[in-house]
Amino acid sequence: MSETPVKQNTAAFYGQAVASFAVAMAATAIGIYRLDADSWVRAFLGIAVLYLVTSAFTLAKVIRDRQDATARVYSPFEKL
Template sequence: MSNTSSSAPTPATTAAFHLQAALSFAVALAAVAIGLLYLPADPWVRAFLGIAVLYVTTSAFTLAKCVRDKQESLTVVSRVDQARMDKLLAEHDPFRNVA
């Protein structure tokens, strides 16, 4: 018998949330790209800023993945620890003679 009230709830995201996040990302990236295209500067300056935007974008994805992986690993460890505790409690008999 496991105690589900003490385990951490897993946050559920909907398809609408994923769609909103993807659309928001696409709109933001498009806005920056359009801004760079119409920026009154030399082409090498626009190219440099474009590369900077790509670098920030890939870094953000990498950071998000690292945070997600860390949280998932902590959740798995927590579940394993909870399962071990549940097993110990299920096997423990306080009325057994210690003879």
Template sequence: MTKPIQPTQTTAFYAQAILSFAISLTSVVISLVYLPADGWIKAFLGLGFLYVVTSTVTLCKVVRDRQELSEVTNRVDQARLDKLLAEHDPFKVDA
């Protein structure tokens, strides 16, 4: 039985994702601070920004959890199929 190749993330990809998130977060916060508008407008935009960030994190977790669940289900189904194939004897004659 061959094991499927699991995709792995490199350290560079992980670092790039963190750096990209940090830069985008910092740039939006700086632009909100220096926005020539009243404080309540800045607060409203900041609240909207926080909502987008938290909903994005939630969406990522949901997608990851669904993918992990499908992988577990596929492994269980594959194990059942492997067991059936191992127990099957094509030369067995039913009496």
């Protein structure tokens, strides 16, 4: 039996993902702040963006967990 090693992301990839997320959130926040609208409209858009971000994180976690659960099924007869 051969096991395939798990591929890990590099630190550069992780840093790029974090930086991309930070730039996107900052650009959205600046855009909402500078929007020519009432403050309640800007507040609503801000809350909507936060809800969308948290929903995206939750969806990504659920997909990752499902993929991890089906990635390797151990037989009760094989040595761990």
